[in-house]
Amino acid sequence: MRKIIASTYTTVDGFIDNPHEWSMSYNSEDAMAYAFALTTGCDALLLGRVTYEGMAQAWPHMGGNPYSDHVNAMTKYVVASQPVDTTAWNPTVVIPGDDLTAEITKLKEQDGDDILIWGNGRLTDHLATTGLLDEYKIWIYPVLKGRGEPLFRPESVTGLNLADTTTFTSGVTVLTYRPDPSA
Template sequence: MRKIIASTYTTLDGYIDDPHLWSMQHNSPDAMEYALKLTLGCDALLLGRVTYLGMAEAWPGMGGNPYGDHVNSIAKYAVSATLDETANWNNSAIIPGGDLIAEVTRLKSQPGHDILTWGCGRLTDDLAKHGLLDEYRIWIYPVIKGEGEPLFRPESATAVQLTDTTSFASGVVVLTYRATA
């Protein structure tokens, strides 16, 4: 069975909004190698509506390197109760919000590599609540933001177990947790 891995950037004080403003200067070569390996191990992206729309605007023009080419080539699923059609991004499909559990259960049981989700919001909360989220990879950046959108919400409450810690030359640390609930 395929795993669903939630990979999320956060500041040291636990905020996730606007990562393009605070994360890029900390992306050392060893961290980028780790990100590439993680991404190449996945053949699908599962994204909430807001993340999907933002990424669909930016990513089609980010080819010409192994990371961008892979992201643009794999299947992408936007989970939304309001989207009627996909953006102009290769291999995109919509999973209606009401069909999330059945569709993701079906996707996990299909042959293939792991499924990656970027961000941490209602989608990851719903996946965890229904036992469909296998792993959190929390990228902690050496930045204190002071305010913003928190990494987790009350709806995120679940049991996890630390399975790995990876640190990079830039001071970024990835904590890997297995969902246990």
């Protein structure tokens, strides 16, 4: 069965918004190799509508390197209860928000590589509480932001087990947790 992995950048004080403003200077060679291996080990992106629409503005115009070419070739599954322009970033499949659990269960059971989620929001909260999210990869950047959108919300409540820790030369650390609702 395919795994669903949520990969999210956060500051030390736990904020995730506008990572392009605070993460880029920490993109060391070893961190980029890790990101490349993670991404190429997946053949699908699972995104909420807002995240998809933001990324669909930029990603289709990137290319010419193995990382962006792989991302653009991946099937994007967009969870949405509102219309989505699926022509903006092909290939894209819409998963109706009202049928999320059943559709994600079917997706996990299909043949293929793992499924990657970029970001951490209501989608990851739902998947964690229904037992469909397999891992959080939380990239902690050595930055204090002071305020912003928090990594987790009150709806995020679940137990976690630490599965791995990876630290890069830039000072970025990836903590890999597996949800454990019984903890």
